[in-house]
Amino acid sequence: QVQLVESGGGLVQPGGSLRLSCAASGFTFSRYAMSWYRQAPGKERELVAFITAAGSSTGYADSVKGRFTISRDNAKNTMTLQMNSLKPEDTAVYYCNGLGNWGQGTQVTVSS
Numbered sequence: 001q002v003q004l005v006e007s008g009g010g011l012v013q014p015g016g017s018l019r020l021s022c023a024a025s026g027f028t029f030s031r032y033a034m035s036w037y038r039q040a041p042g043k044e045r046e047l048v049a050f051i052t053a054a055g056s057s058t059g060y061a062d063s064v065k066g067r068f069t070i071s072r073d074n075a076k077n078t079m080t081l082q083m084n085s086l087k088p089e090d091t092a093v094y095y096c097n098g099l100g101n102w103g104q105g106t107q108v109t110v111s112s
Contacts, residue, residue, distance in 0.1 A: 002026040002101040009094060009106030012086055020081040020106060022096030030054075030074035032099055036081045038092035038108075045095070049081060063089070086110045 008020040020036070033052050039045040049060045049070040058070050069082040079096060086108075093105040 002099055004096045004098060004101055004103035006094065006096050006103045006106040009108045011109045011111065013112050014087060014110055016086050016110070017082070017084045018086065018108060020083065020094055020108070022079040022081075022098075022103060024077045024079070024096075024098060027099055029072075029077040029098075034072060034079045035097040036070060036079075037095045037097055038090075039095070039105075040089075040092040043092075048094070051079065083108070 003025045005023045035050040036048040051058045051070045067085045072079040088110045095105045096103040
């Protein structure tokens with residue numbers, strides 16, 4: 001079955017960086033677009049970034065453009081989200097999504 005496992009979250013100071021990873025299994029990863037979402041306390045889950053199957057095209061929420069970079073390695077069935085210049089408002093649980101399936105999420109907290 002489809003399995004998505006996120007890692008790399010943690011506590012970071014404003015202005016810092018984190019790199020999230022999503023390990024995928026149970027499907028032909030290279031055939032499908034993938035996405036990162038996040039959900040902050042009391043808010044709806046929102047799309048952060050997406051990447052096409054071959055990795056040739058990406059898209060970002062306006063709130064993270066220029067700070068976050070999504071990428072994937074189809075040989076390793078992994079997707080990453082490089083997050084730079086983090087802000088307190090980036091605090092959320094970050095989820096990997098593929099084929100309509102969700103990982104368990106990884107907590108990102110940006111605080112001094």
